[in-house]
Amino acid sequence: MYYQPQIAIATGEVVGVEALLRWRHPRRGMVDPGELIQVAEQSAVMRLLTRRVVDDVVEQLAKWSAAGLTLRAALNVSVRDLHTGEIADQIADRLTRYGVPPERLQVEITEGALMADPRRVLASITQLHRIGVGIALDDFGTGYSSLQHLRRLPLSEVKVDRSFVLGMADDPDDAAIVRSMIELAGALGLRVVAEGVEDERTWRLLHAAGCDVAQGWFHARPMPAEELAAWLSRYRPVRPAVAEAGGRGGSEGESRASS
Numbered sequence: 001m002y003y004q005p006q007i008a009i010a011t012g013e014v015v016g017v018e019a020l021l022r023w024r025h026p027r028r029g030m031v032d033p034g035e036l037i038q039v040a041e042q043s044a045v046m047r048l049l050t051r052r053v054v055d056d057v058v059e060q061l062a063k064w065s066a067a068g069l070t071l072r073a074a075l076n077v078s079v080r081d082l083h084t085g086e087i088a089d090q091i092a093d094r095l096t097r098y099g100v101p102p103e104r105l106q107v108e109i110t111e112g113a114l115m116a117d118p119r120r121v122l123a124s125i126t127q128l129h130r131i132g133v134g135i136a137l138d139d140f141g142t143g144y145s146s147l148q149h150l151r152r153l154p155l156s157e158v159k160v161d162r163s164f165v166l167g168m169a170d171d172p173d174d175a176a177i178v179r180s181m182i183e184l185a186g187a188l189g190l191r192v193v194a195e196g197v198e199d200e201r202t203w204r205l206l207h208a209a210g211c212d213v214a215q216g217w218f219h220a221r222p223m224p225a226e227e228l229a230a231w232l233s234r235y236r237p238v239r240p241a242v243a244e245a246g247g248r249g250g251s252e253g254e255s256r257a258s259s
């Protein structure tokens, strides 16, 4: 797993990380997780993969906690993982076994997957919510959320899809869409995370729009857990009002910025 920091825009504080799957194939090198998951989803492999992700992430949270790091981690699940109660049971079991408080964990599910058949996943989502694990609606804006469902599902967060965020500094329509999504989610009491924040301009626009949390290359790329500890010790919160010019960069291949 690689972990990408999520930063509270108002304070610059690191509030959590998203766990992202990485597979280094012996001959093909790094395999894109999108590609991997598309294939895995067609078989029982997905179930096994998700089980492994849950195990690894909860164990990592316990390790960070032992090292004095209080972080929340979000992990991604595939919609079929939520069709049975298995995943919620496993999460409850792991959290107890590792002594990790449930609010340290969050589960992300894409809007497209969730809205395709909300009733089918409601039991699992409700169970997770009852345990105290937050649910994030991922890739918000790419599926078709009925506002009814947005209101009724026990969600704690929406993540504005990066396709809108990437364009917002140059495209007024993207910027308008992002602002509307932030406003809608905020009005429903949901925390709003923008993914794909690549530069300072976007970050400032998000701050002005009232977005809660930013995740993207501007702050850091996804990185292995060991690197994250070092990154955190180097990290100095930057608030939009006092930001210096220039990018910040981070792991996964070459750093984009030299500051």
Ligand code: C2E
Pocket: 004, 019, 020, 021, 032, 033, 034, 037, 053, 075, 076, 077, 078, 108, 110, 138, 139, 162, 195, 196, 197, 198, 215, 216, 217, 218, 222
């Ligand atoms: P996602 O959950 O929406 O994850 C965010 C994606 O945006 C990640 O792609 C991340 O590397 C990328 N990203 C982060 N910051 C930036 C940025 O500033 N600019 C740009 N252009 N991209 C950025 P990644 O790691 O390739 O993952 C792709 C998708 O694969 C994820 O999208 C998620 O849907 C899925 N995925 C990843 N790990 C898992 C997993 O463990 N289980 C499941 N079921 N799906 C996973």
Ligand code: MG
Pocket: 018, 076, 108, 138
């Ligand atoms: Mg995600």
Ligand code: MG
Pocket: 138, 139, 159, 161, 162, 195
């Ligand atoms: Mg996403």
